[in-house]
Amino acid sequence: MHPVVSAESTRRSFRVLPRWLLMLIACLASLNVSVLADGEAEFKFGQREVWVGQPFLLEVDIVNAEAWTEPQVPEIDGLTSTVLPSARESTFTQIKNGVATTRSTRTYVVRFVATRPGIIEIPPISLTVDGKRFESAPWRVIATKSEVGDLLVVEIIGTPKKAWVGQPVRLTLQIWVEQFVDRANRIRLDEADMWGLISAGESSWGLFKESLEELARNRRRPSGRRVERGDRTYFLYEIKHDVIPIKSGEIDPGEVQIVLRQPTGIAVTRDIFNRRQVEIEGIRPVIQTAGIRPIEVRSLPEAGRPSSFTGAVGRFSVRALAEPRDVSVGDPITLRLEVTDESPGIAGDLANLRPPPLRDLEALAGFRVPDDPTTGIVDGRTKTFTETLRPKRDDLDAIPSIPFVSFDPELERYVTASSEPVPINVTPSERLDLVSTVRGEDGLDQAILRGTTLTATTGGLRANHPVVDAATPRSEFEPGWATAAIAIAGPATFFTGLLLIRRREHRRSNPDAGRAAAARTKAKSVLGGEGSAADRVHASLCGLIADRLHLPEGAMTAREAEHAVERAGLERSDREALRSVLDAAETARYAGASGDDAELERRAAALIPSLDTLRPVRRPDR
Incomplete structure (x- = not known):
């Protein structure tokens, strides 16, 4: 027999069931997220025996977490520590007996360096994962100083x-x-x-x-x-x-x-x-x-320095070539000046070698010389400068010898090397006969050529033809926006060109200023270039610092970069950010740690504007 269920009991069950469901949902909603989440932290120390001055790492794995904080490392006697900012992420999925489990891991790397030999105690390192606090067990390492000896x-x-x-x-x-x-x-x-x-x-x-x-x-x-x-x-x-x-x-x-x-x-x-x-x-x-x-x-001596000295150091020879050699007054002559470094041993910096000041030479007073000197082309130990000269007179028979002043380190004095004169032939230029070009109506030119006597009249030109109103119209000039623009464009163009010329001359005479001006563009180019992200970040930031502070262009270490920006007065927050980025790049390059390359590049790019404001510290005169 089946039990008989009355309609009243059925209605009472349906009224009670929603109440239990509401209570269950309310309880689940009131639970803390930390109870539902199962995030954990795992600490992995690599070794117990380390060398003084050599980095060793601690890896902190945050597993299946929704929220976490970075590891907090206390100050440790005998150790320096840095939490590298570029944490790496990985996800692992496993299917076993038809059940899929996923392990999502974010790994932080703590970089330690022992500063003294002996036993060093590493206290617990803590962090918070999904509202729960995790601490590592105390760890002890033995630091040994490697005795170099004569190895x-x-x-x-x-x-x-x-x-x-x-x-x-x-x-x-x-x-x-x-x-x-x-x-x-x-x-x-x-x-x-x-x-x-x-x-x-x-x-x-x-x-x-x-x-x-x-x-x-x-x-x-x-x-x-x-x-x-x-x-x-x-x-x-x-x-x-x-x-x-x-x-x-x-x-x-x-x-x-x-x-x-x-x-x-x-x-x-x-x-x-x-x-x-x-x-x-x-x-x-x-x-x-x-x-x-x-x-x-040593600085170059001031005594005996000629006014035409342009900064060349070494022993040089000069040869002048010119073509064409048969010209008229005002015709261009292409002068090629070959300056060869004959110093024993290492060749000098021919790329920055400047030509002699031709415009200031009294021997070239009979020639028109361009205002802007040429930069020249380097081929081996020879640099060739090309200039255009124009003879002003027809009595010139040669391009005189061109002196080139340099400082000879072996002789320890200024010396002058001169080119041989280049013979030229200058003829008078053709002159325009204005009389022969006069043209008029009614055969006036034929009358002039035949020597016909001209009849003088009173009244000037008006005596030739009657003056009518149509022949002398009156017009009024009303300037507008176009006229004003034309009037302003000329002086503006002149002063803009003059400013660019002065700026180029300044950078040519001050190569460090040119490096500093182009440092930001160069840093961005290196950061976006080829190679690993860590190498590009290191080269971009250290190169920018070297260019801005007029330091040698060779490789700069992270520690040198930090000392340089500190001496230059960079803000403390920017110095800490720089140290963090360079440490992350250094670890990625040498310690084998991997991370988010895009994040590392973004943080490096954010430092470029601040580093581009660095200026070299002037040393007081002694």
Whole structure:
């Protein structure tokens, strides 16, 4: 039998059921989001034994979270810490027994560097995930200072030891690496193996980075030679870089710090064909900072400096060529002036070599010379300047010798090299016979040519024909907007052109000012160029700082950039932002951390306007 359900009980059940549903929905809505969410934080320390001065990382994984904060790292004695801003994200989906699970992870990287040897305690590092607080367990690391000894010697030498402003100086980076020998296994690493142990990514190369990059583009590397020092065998690697000092004082090669991954042991194994194989069991870093032997850069002397000196330093010869040589007064003559650098050793900076001031030479007073000097074309050790001369008189028989003044570093005085005179033939220009061109009505020209006597009349020209009102119409001039525009356009164009000429002359005489003016455009171009995002960000920001502060154009490290902007008075907030971006780029380049490239580029681009306002700090006169 089936139970009998009355209509009244059925109506009562339908009235009660909605109340339970409403209560359940209200309870679920009142629950905190943190209860529903299952976000977690996982801390991953990489190692317990570290080297002083070498970075090591802590990774913090935030898993399946909707909201979180960055890790908070307290101050730690013996460690410097930085939370890298470019966190990486990843998503992993797994299907097991028909059930799909997804793990979404956002990873922050904390970069530590030990500043002293010994045991260092890392206290708990905290962050908040979906309203819950997570802390890492205390961690202890043992920092060891790598004893360099004589395993690695790095120094920079310059030639010549005493130089003048504008004189080329060759800097040579010498890296002495002791050959690794495993006497138990009778193994000696050769020259190529020892260079492979130098960590190019972890090392700082200063000005020599450009030379290394050029070698890499040509698929080459610095070659070393075997050198015996006492009872030890070294491989000596030399990297050369030429600089031209623009101010007196000391030459700054930038931060040059070499990191050698010295093996701590060698293992010998056999492959399946019983061939001997050698493997490195352990590595310890050997870090050495290069010292530079003093190079004195002196200012050019004021005494004996000719007024026609344009800044050339070295020994030069001059040759003049002209064509055509048979001309009339006022005809153009193309003068080519070839200036050749005959200095022994390194060639000078021919790209910035300026021509002699032809317009100011008294010997060229009989010629018209353009106001703006040409920039010239460089071919090897010769630079050719092309000018246009116009003879003013027909009694000129040669283009006189052109003097070129330079400062000879070996003689330590100003010298003048002159070209040979160029013979020319100048003839008088044709003159226009105005009488023969007179034309009129009724055969007036024939009367003049025949010498016909002209009859003088009284009344002037009006006596020839009667004057009527139609022949002398009266007109009134009413200036309008077009007339005003024409009147203003001429002076405006003149002053605009004059301003551009002065600006070009200023930049030519002050190359640092030209670098600073173009620094922002160059930085944006580098940032949007080719290569990895970290390399482009580093090169863009450091290059912008070097150009704005008139620093050498070689590679600049992140620490050098921070010190430079601090001396230049950059705002503290901008300095912190710069430090954060450069640290992120440096970690991405050398520590293997990956991140959001687009975010890193955006933050770098946001710093360009502030860095473009930097100005070099003037040193007080001594």
